[in-house]
Amino acid sequence: MELELRYSAEDISRIIEQALVYQCACPAQVATTLxxxxxxxxxxxxCRADDDGNSRVHDAIAAAAxxxxxxMESCLDEVLDIEGWxxxxxxxxxxxxxxxxxxx
Amino acid sequence: xxxxIAAVVAARSHSVLLVASDPHASALLVERMAARxxxxxxxxPSIEAMRNRLRFERFDVVIFDFHHDRPDELEAxxxxxxxxxxxxIVVLAAPGAATELVESFRARTRAVDEIVNxxxxxxxxxxxxxxxxxxxxxxxxxxxxAMLVPEGGRSWIDSGGTRPQLSEQAILFTDLRRSTELAASxxxxxxxxxINRSLSDQGAIVRExxxxxxxxxxxxxxxxxxxxGRSHLALRCGxxxxxxxxxxxxxxxxxxxVGIAEGLVMSGLIGELGRQQFDIxxxxxxxxxxxxxxxxxxxxxxxxxxVRAAAVTRAQARxxxxxxxxxxxxxxxxxxx
Numbered sequence: 327m328e329l330e331l332r333y334s335a336e337d338i339s340r341i342i343e344q345a346l347v348y349q350c351a352c353p354a355q356v357a358t359t360l361x362x363x364x365x366x367x368x369x370x371x372x373c374r375a376d377d378d379g380n381s382r383v384h385d386a387i388a389a390a391a392x393x394x395x396x397x398m399e400s401c402l403d404e405v406l407d408i409e410g411w412x413x414x415x416x417x418x419x420x421x422x423x424x425x426x427x428x429x430x
Numbered sequence: 431x432x433x434x435i436a437a438v439v440a441a442r443s444h445s446v447l448l449v450a451s452d453p454h455a456s457a458l459l460v461e462r463m464a465a466r467x468x469x470x471x472x473x474x475p476s477i478e479a480m481r482n483r484l485r486f487e488r489f490d491v492v493i494f495d496f497h498h499d500r501p502d503e504l505e506a507x508x509x510x511x512x513x514x515x516x517x518x519i520v521v522l523a524a525p526g527a528a529t530e531l532v533e534s535f536r537a538r539t540r541a542v543d544e545i546v547n548x549x550x551x552x553x554x555x556x557x558x559x560x561x562x563x564x565x566x567x568x569x570x571x572x573x574x575x576a577m578l579v580p581e582g583g584r585s586w587i588d589s590g591g592t593r594p595q596l597s598e599q600a601i602l603f604t605d606l607r608r609s610t611e612l613a614a615s616x617x618x619x620x621x622x623x624x625i626n627r628s629l630s631d632q633g634a635i636v637r638e639x640x641x642x643x644x645x646x647x648x649x650x651x652x653x654x655x656x657x658x659g660r661s662h663l664a665l666r667c668g669x670x671x672x673x674x675x676x677x678x679x680x681x682x683x684x685x686x687x688v689g690i691a692e693g694l695v696m697s698g699l700i701g702e703l704g705r706q707q708f709d710i711x712x713x714x715x716x717x718x719x720x721x722x723x724x725x726x727x728x729x730x731x732x733x734x735x736x737v738r739a740a741a742v743t744r745a746q747a748r749x750x751x752x753x754x755x756x757x758x759x760x761x762x763x764x765x766x767x
Contacts, residue, residue: 335526335527336498336499336527338524338526339498339499339524339526339527339528340498340499342524342525342528342548342549343496343497343498343523343524343528343548344452345548345549346450346452346456346458346459346495346522346548346549346550351549354548354549355549358525358547358549361525361526420454
């Protein structure tokens, strides 16, 4: 049960950093979720290694984290394609840079 | 007090310096700040650009947009810390490695007050800015109030003083000579400034001599010296004040007399509950005040007991004399310098 990473930590940072406060932040939300899932997976692996007698609990959570992570990475792929991000530089398209969200 | 300050801060327009390398993304933040009545200025994270901006303008808060692949830009926070007059510094950073870089920089330099993860949700950034500004306003107000408390009172508060304390202290009074005559002949604003200038100089000498100012007495001051060597320190202080009196730029206009005595005093809060002030009382305080009242321009009058304990050999004392002082039943011996 390994966590497969298609987006490196640097890629994720690059996506999040471009979402400052008042522009399109949806890909950044997905990227943030990926970071949280990675933290969750790492935490479960650590707990499992500590062997507290509940390895089945940690396995179950880690498996779900792996599954959710794969799904969210696919989602990020999809979103970046839809929005037209440059996949090499992971630069936000100029048209999205000035898109205030309603909640703000 | 804090809720009043929070309300005032929330209602007021503030100036925000946004340090960011991405003009497109930052322009939106600047627009939103402006929509909330704040004045926001954008500057790239270069030392030169920031220095130019901070040289001419004062900002209430600095917001820095950090990118993990440009860690050197964090140095701009260090400059903001030194040149922004104490404005809070907020860094926006992506979670993970970027935030870790900023945290490490903060621990190393103390040049960052808050780290906010991007993307910032809702109006969290504005709430944070309002909170930081309230805190700063509160600190500024506390500092202004603290200025009104004489050093003697501050050290008494800092030492956890709650009850009056008895102690041996050397007490020094100064008083401007001919002040009534001068107050009537010099325009009041000039008189006010002249007194402040004189008291400022005197206060600095008291502190340099190891004393603390208990209070200002209109056109003079009351200072106290505690601990071993208190008599020596108090007389040395008096001699330094005498030197100031002889050499100051306003010599001939503002001349002071000095009175010093040593003995048991009681210190603590005096006055109506809730409106009290720190003070010291006792016969020693009265004696020092009376000695000051008989001192001529540029003269120090002290008790022989204090002069003996002070053991200041360089000063030339005049012969001991006995004087009648108001409130004291018998003549009091005193020494003049």
